[in-house]
Amino acid sequence: MQQTFQNVIINRQEINSIEFEKESVEISLSPGGEETFEILITNYGSPTHIHFSVSDELKGQIIFRRDNPYVLQKEYVSVVARIPQEGRVLTKGQIYITAGYGSRKKGFPVQLGKIDPKPQEHSEDDHHAGNQDEELSSQRSSATLPVKMLSHPKSGSGVDGFSSFIHRSFTGNFSATGRKIPKNISENEKLPMNIAFGGFLLLVCLFFLYFILPSSLQFKVGFAQSVLFSILFVTCMIYILLKIAEEI
Numbered sequence: 001m002q003q004t005f006q007n008v009i010i011n012r013q014e015i016n017s018i019e020f021e022k023e024s025v026e027i028s029l030s031p032g033g034e035e036t037f038e039i040l041i042t043n044y045g046s047p048t049h050i051h052f053s054v055s056d057e058l059k060g061q062i063i064f065r066r067d068n069p070y071v072l073q074k075e076y077v078s079v080v081a082r083i084p085q086e087g088r089v090l091t092k093g094q095i096y097i098t099a100g101y102g103s104r105k106k107g108f109p110v111q112l113g114k115i116d117p118k119p120q121e122h123s124e125d126d127h128h129a130g131n132q133d134e135e136l137s138s139q140r141s142s143a144t145l146p147v148k149m150l151s152h153p154k155s156g157s158g159v160d161g162f163s164s165f166i167h168r169s170f171t172g173n174f175s176a177t178g179r180k181i182p183k184n185i186s187e188n189e190k191l192p193m194n195i196a197f198g199g200f201l202l203l204v205c206l207f208f209l210y211f212i213l214p215s216s217l218q219f220k221v222g223f224a225q226s227v228l229f230s231i232l233f234v235t236c237m238i239y240i241l242l243k244i245a246e247e248i
Contacts, residue, residue: 003037003038004037004038004039004040004076005022005025005027005037005038005039005079006020006021006022006025006039006040006095006108007020007021007022007039007040007042008020008021008039008040008041008042008050008097009021009042009044010041010042010043010044010045010048010050010071010097010099011043011044011045011046011048011099012042012044012045015045015100016099016100016103016104017099017104018097018099018104018105018106020106020108022108023108023109024108024109024110024111025095025108025109025110025111026110026111027081027110027111027112027113028113028114029081029082029083029112029113029114030083030089030113030114031083031084031085031086031087031088031089031113032083032084032085033082033083034080034081034082034083035080035081035082036078036079036080036081037078037079037081038076038077038078038079039052039076039077039079040074040075040076041069041071041074041075041076041077042073042074043071043072043073043074043075047070047071047072048070048071048099048100049068049069049070049071049101050068050069050071050097050098050099051067051068051097051098051099051102052064052066052067052068052077052095052096052097052098053067053095053096053098054093054094054095054096054110055093055094055095055096055107056093057091057092057093058091058093058094058095058110058112061081061082061083061084061087061091061112062079062080062081062093062095062110062112063079063080063082064077064078064079064080065077065078065079065080066078081112083112083113088113089113089114089115090111090112090113090114090115091111091112091113092109092110092111092112093109093110093112094107094108094109094110095107095108095110192239196235196236196239196240197236197240199232199233199235199236200233200236200237200240203229203232203233203236206229
């Protein structure tokens with residue numbers, strides 16, 4: 001006996017009621033393939049005729065050897081499933097059973113064919129190739145990064161580096177690597193640098209004024225004042241030079 005892929009039960013719940021043992025049926029075939037199955041009809045009521053039909057999607061692919069059988073108690077109906085050589089790989093449709101001379105009609109879903117695994121394999125290959133391209137791109141970026149860093153001149157060298165350092169000193173940013181510094185640290189470092197630069201500039205201005213002003217306007221500087229100015233000048237210079245050395 002051939003394989004039974006569906007059991008249709010009629011007249012069990014009420015007159016002309018239709019039930020299916022399986023909610024849906026899958027028939028695995030490849031293009032050019034053909035297979036024969038059996039549908040079992042079980043009748044719990046009076047002998048009657050039933051009618052088989054299919055949806056438009058399955059026409060020509062699902063063929064009933066008897067599409068209007070007379071059912072006493074149990075009856076088998078042969079069904080031929082085929083897919084043309086150039087047909088669709090997968091087709092979904094419905095098989096309908098009509099009872100009570102057209103008063104009741106009910107169907108169940110049928111999937112005819114196989115899901116083509118090639119697109120999935122292709123997509124996995126593409127995904128794998130994409131991952132390889134990303135890894136190669138990442139490796140190239142990592143390889144070229146040290147070259148770019150070496151070719152870039154240091155921001156703290158020469159006159160440009162000194163002017164850049166002075167600008168960053170007054171804006172509170174002393175990080176040579178460009179990382180963000182918390183606000184409270186920047187403010188704490190900004191104040192002593194401003195004081196050091198201010199004291200340095202003040203001492204330089206006083207020094208030049210001492211020689212530029214006329215003798216009538218010149219101010220007198222004692223020994224203690226000279227020592228104090230010298231200490232302040234040296235302190236400011238050392239502090240500024242240490243900060244420049246840290247930047248370099």
